[in-house]
Amino acid sequence: MESPQLVGAAPVQLPRPVRLAPLDLLRIGLVGIRTRRLRAALSALGISIGIATMIVVTGIPAASERALLAELSALGVNLLQATAQPDEDGVTRLPVEAPAMVARIGPVTATSAVANTNTVIRRSDWIDPRDGSGLTVLASEPALPATLDARLRTGRYLDAGTERLPTVVLGAVAATRLGVVDLGPVDSPTQVLVGDVWFTVIGILEPLPLAPEIDRSALVGWPAAESELGFGGHPTVIYLRVHEPSVEAVRAVLPATIDPQRPSKVQVTRPSDALAAKRATESSFASLFLALAGVALLVGGIGVANTMVISVLERRSEIGLRRALGASRGQIRAQFLTESVALSLLGGLAGTALGLLASAGYAIVNGWPVVVPPGATLAGLGAALLVGVVAGSYPALQAAGLPPTRALAAA
Structure with a gap:
């Protein structure tokens, strides 16, 4: 028997769930x-x-x-050094215009050159003229400290007012070997004998880990080296700072830029591999x-x-x-x-x-x-x-x- 159905009953509507905010x-x-x-x-x-x-x-x-x-930037990761190699005649030099050519390379931010004057430096004329104490006399441009981030222990570096005069700046090792500890009084400054010419010491550098060869050098002005020491004006080493991402690219074009005729005679240091x-x-x-x-x-x-x-x-x-x-x-x-x-x-x-x-x-x-x-x-x-x-x-x-x-x- 079928169950009775309610007449007119509405279907049951379940409530819709409330939407949660x-x-x-x-x-x-x-x-x-x-x-x-x-x-x-x-x-x-x-x-x-x-x-x-x-x-x-x-x-x-x-x-x-x-x-x-x-x-590493302070220690030279972006520092390159181009050095002249001896040619067939045994002469070690770079073209005179090489520093200016290097400075025109776009990523190069700073450049400076030095040159070996092949001159002996002595503390006095009582020392054997052949005894240079293992030191080198370099002609230097005024921009060298900025390029190498060099610091002075005392005195000042060569500038436009002193680079034409018989003045010299000593590296840290050079000052020790020559027995120079200070610049002396104003009326009696410390002097050293460069070749046959007395040069006044105007500065002493702090040790340079970037360029230890500078520590063993006496630096004289470029014009003074030409007038007093018979220097011919050809650089032997060029230091340059480069925008870091372009170090390898600049290194690749540097020999041909410095000496287009003999690029094989230019040796360029590798950038630091430590990085x-x-x-x-x-x-x-x-x-x-x-x-x-x-x-x-x-x-x-x-x-x-x-x-x-x-x-x-x-x-x-x-x-x-x-x-x-x-x-x-x-x-x-x-x-x-x-x-x-x-x-x-x-x-x-x-x-x-x-x-x-x-x-x-x-x-x-x-x-x-x-x-x-x-x-x-x-x-x-x-x-x-x-x-x-x-x-x-x-x-x-x-x-x-x-x-x-x-x-x-x-x-």
Whole structure:
């Protein structure tokens, strides 16, 4: 017998779930973090360690590299030295116009030349004229200290007012071998014998690690060398500073620029290989540490996923009650996914702050410039967001799939 049907009864309409605003969704998603603070903090700790490691292993090498670049620049990574080689007659010299030609090369930022005058320097005329104490007398241009970043221990260097006079500047080793410790009083200045001419010492240089040959030299003005020592005006060594990215290119064209007729007679020093070696070493260590950071992020992500799975199991009654009150599966899924992402972002922000502080502190302790890698910072926050989404997806789907009756019965 068929059951009677109610005449005129309207079909039952289930209420539509209310659409949650983003702020409401965020507030609901943060419930688990607020109520289980210790567990949330321990879960976020794994993320923060991974992000901090990522920033530290990029920030510290960046600061180290910048400090290294500054140090190598000071020690001549962009300094080239072109030296004349003996020709068939045994003469060692470069063309007179060579310094001017080198200065016209675009990436060259500074240039200066010296020339061996083949003259002996002595402390007095009582010393054997053949005993030059292993020192060299060089004709020098006034721009030499700026090119080599030379510093004066005392006195001054040759300039437009002194380069035509019988004046001399001694290198650090030359001053020691000649027994010159100061410039002497104004009315009786210290003098040395260059060839057969007395020259007044007007300056003493500090040691030059860039050009140790200058330490063992006595430097006289170019015009004074021509007028007093019979110097012919041909340079033997040209020093030049180059815009760093163009060092190799300038080095390649330098011999032909200096002596187009005999480029093989020009020897150019190689730029420092220390920079390439250091960069390769730093790249290897950076790759290793980034791998460690990836492992830390993976461990942190597993911790977040574990926390979210346990949270779903513990909160089945809440899930069942919300579903019974009309919450949709999508809202449940969004709630737990929001909680996972928020947990990861909190860990990411804490890790970013910790990584930046650690990088800055390490750089300051070592006297390096503080470098904040913006790429690593943004990548760290992005990685935290990605970990939150991946780690929270399965627990969110698991929570959304719980039937209301089973969830309430399990409670």
